[in-house]
Amino acid sequence: MTSENSPGTAAPPGDAAAGATALDARLLKVAGVVVLGAIMATLDMTIVNVAIPTFQDAFNASYANVAWAVTAYTLSLATVIPLTGWAADRYGTKRLYLTALALFVVGSVACSTAWSLEALIGFRVLQGLGGGMLMPLSMTILTRAAGPHRIGRMMALLGVPMLLGPICGPILGGWLIDSVSWHWIFLVNVPVGALAILAAFVVLPSDRTHPGEKFDFLGMLLLSPGLALFLFGVSSIPDEGTVAAVRVLGPGIAGLALMVLFVLHALRKNNALIDLSLFKDRNLTVSVITLLLFVIAFMGTMMLLPSYFMQVRGESTLMAGLLVAPQGLGAMMSMPIGGKLIDKIGPKFVVLPGISLIVVGLGLFTQVGTDTSLWYTSGSLLIMGIGMGFTMMPLMTSALATLTEHKVARGSTLMNIVQQTGASIGAATMSVILTNQMTSHGVDAAAMQSAGAAGGGPVPADMAAKIQELLTGAAGAFSDTFVVSVVIVACTLIPAMFLSRQKVAPSEQAGAAPSAVAGTDDERELVAK
Structure with a gap:
């Protein structure tokens, strides 16, 4: 009798295909481990936002100074992300992932003990060094574990924390601050982090390292500070109200110049920090x-939605977070479907419908007012969420699916740099547009604060009319800003038209064996095209 693993015995085509594409228990365990780490990193980017007023009181500091607790974390992420690809190749993803988790947990504990604003900002930098490595490492680990035929579904699992972070962060942060204290928005990471470290140590396989690769010190000195300076300049635009401010132009131009120098350097170097x-x-x-x-x-638009519910509708932070939850529900419904489809039919015919749904859902928000039905807004957000599930992670999957195993870590790093940079530019752009629209509609921040303070009890008729006028103007400013958002999202359809029409996999030219590309002649023919 011939052994099942004998070279002379070929498995039936159907069984081979099923084995190549099924999500087995090992893969699901790996996914569970990396999702734990990714949830912590994404939650912490938003959970601190709701604590800014609390920090102002606790440390007797201004809003501008307290905002550094958020900015320091973001800039720390930007500094460490470019290093992750090289470090993953040099030391292995498992070892580096455990290190990143440990740094994040230690940073979280340190933040909870902060005795001053300066200490908090310093500890947030330490926390960001760990958090910045978690997402690109998670993408690398999942991509390598899944292989080309299952990458879509595995990346869909990683997309869950990316969606839950912006939704659950304000809700969880508000509840912890109201129920316990601000210290617990950091301490909540300790049990989750400890579980993630234990699970990663047991579940994640050790991978091959490349100890001979030299570190690109010049590339680091150019790219990491360049990216941090550029994002700092962009992030300062909403506070300054103009791109022409010295605080915006100075670091922005310096950062851009360093990044241009890095590109010139990387084009001439074989083992650059980012492989161009x-x-x-x-x-x-x-x-x-x-x-x-x-x-x-x-x-950028997603940051405006909670503000609409709080500033125009007068909702609390907790309620605003709950009101944007339908977006996350929609994405969780569609993301597993999108992951399966991209593994079967390729990214183009998944992403194009996804972007179109977002345009429709966001277009409905261009008609919002002061008393728009919550059923209307919830339905709009549900449509947007479904579109999001067909767009975000399928795009990342499409980018990484054709890379050989050795290049996956560098590709994951590149995608996270793109995502972080785009999110910062989007947030700054939409904030400036909204501010200008508020001015155009005769609404200023001081008047809105007065209206909010007066809205808690009975007010004279003339003041009530003034408040309603302000809220109507603010609603108009938001709806006009959403119009701009719809146009920009619609423009994304243009490059999406050039995405692959077939499922993607590493090509023979990229170094993969033909049998790893597809299991049948028809599949190989599609990939070759």
Whole structure:
């Protein structure tokens, strides 16, 4: 009798295909481990936002100074992300993932003990060093574990924390601050982090390292500070109200100049910090362009939705978070479907319908007012969420699917840099547009604060009319800003038209064996095309 594993015995085609594409228990365990870490990193980017007023009182500081507790974390992420690809290749993803988790947990504990604003900002930098490595490492681990035929579904699992973070962060942060104290918005990471470290140590396989690769010190000195300076300048635009401010132009131009110098340096170096030869892969290049435009348009808009519910509708932070939850529900419904479809039919015919649904859902928000039905807004957000599930992670999957195993870590790093940069640009752009629209509608921040303070009890008729006028103007400013958002999101359809029409997998030219590309002649023919 011939052994099942004998070289002379071929498995039936159907069984081979099923084995190549099924999500087995091992893969699901790996996914569970990396999702735990990703949830912590994404939650912490939003959970602190609701604590800014509390920090002002606790440390007797201004809003501008307290905002550094948020900015320090973001800039720390930007500094460490470019290093992750090299470090993953040099030390292995498992070892680096455990290190990132430990840094994040230690940073979280330190933040909870902060005795001053300066201490809090310093500890947030430490926390960001760990958090910045978690997302690109998660993408690398999942991509390598899944292989080309299952990457879509595995990346869909990673998309869950990316959606839950912006939704659950304000809700959880508000509840912890009201029920316990601000210290617990950091301490909540300790049990989750400890569980993630234990699970990662047991579940994640050890991977091959490349100890011979030299570290690109010059690239680090150019790219990491350049990216941090550029994002700091962009993030300062809403506070300054103009791009022409010294605080915006100074670091922005300096950061851009350093990044240009890095590009020139990387083009002449074989083992650069970011491998620009990745852009020779047409599929990755188109995916990166589409993702950048999409993140700028969509992520900036997502920051406006809670503000609409709080400023125009007078909802609390907790209620605003709950009111945007339908978006997350829609995404969780569609994301597993999108992951399966991209593994079967390729990214183009998944992403295009997804962007179109977002345009429809966001277009409905251009008609919002002071008393728009919550059923209307919830339905709009549900449509947007379904579109999001068909767009965000499929784009990342499309970018990484054609890379060989050795290039996945560098590709994951590149995608996270694109995402972080796009989100910062989008947030700054939409904030400035909203501010200008508020001015155009005769609404200023001081008047809105007075209206909010007066809205808690009975007010004279003339004041009530003034408040209603302000709220109507604010609603108009938001709806006009959403019009701009719709136009920008719609423009994303243009590069998305150039995405692959077939499922993607590493090509023979990229170094994969033919049998790893597809299991049948028909599949190989599709990939070759």
